[in-house]
Amino acid sequence: MRVDARINRDRILDTAEEVFGAGGASASTEEVARLAGVGIATVFRHFPTKAILLEAVLVRRFDRLRAQAEALLDAADPGPAFLDFFAQVVADATSKIAIGEALLDAGGNGDDATQSSQKLRETVGILLKRAQEAGSIRADVELPEVYALLVATSQARLETEVKERMLAIVFDGLTA
């Protein structure tokens, strides 16, 4: 891909993430093109359908989170690193859910996003193990229930303050 094509592609993805993250299924590809400063034809050249565009946005988002989780594997203090990452995923979730709803509405199956999300889960599992080895997180919890809590608390639609107080309860339960 030529440099200017790649720049356009990235700008379309950035804009789509913002537009669909805020507007969900009611946002439009036309709006993305307008705000990204490209023609609608350019959007469709990169992403032939709305579903393909939204799937690419979600994949990039999961991959970005995974890169952040991987960077934390070297953290000096794995316990706080794990809990901070947990809180960040939950804080980020509202717009991710909106994009996921837009994807379903556009007829996408979310298969690629599911694969990326699976890889994120594996990295979170390693991060959890490090935090347990460091003695910060209870040794008797396992990834399935911890990840279930991450997903459940991510999906709650709440004011920021209530969300933080809810997480404080969960973190207290996770802490050794």
Added chain:
Amino acid sequence: MRVDARINRDRILDTAEEVFGAGGASASTEEVARLAGVGIATVFRHFPTKAILLEAVLVRRFDRLRAQAEALLDAADPGPAFLDFFAQVVADATSKIAIGEALLDAGGNGDDATQSSQKLRETVGILLKRAQEAGSIRADVELPEVYALLVATSQARLETEVKERMLAIVFDGLTA
């Protein structure tokens, strides 16, 4: 309402709760009539639309949970009573979610169910306060975040064992 009409009505509600709780939006009112041993005309005489039937099922369910919560207000040990009730709501949730999805699919707005669910929330609030006064539940948590956790963990689709292990973490966080 005559006695036999009331018996029919209750049987239809019981059957609808079972059928839609298992089948969600793919279940049918015809199936309910057949399994309840009444004609479809009888179902529609009591519940003119599928949405009205499903709303009645949900309202009854919330009201039943509230009655159970109210009965627990006199429990000798309010702490375990609160946590047991929390666990029961979560265990019951899968079929409730299926009925709620069928209701939305049938074009229902869920207003009556929302009202009943609001009353349940108030009773859970009293139950929580009793458990806090008894010193079993942390004094610094409040109903919004506790109820948010109840809803979030209820909505998770998980194997029973993972759900129980997830609840164990939450309960540990809630315990004083």
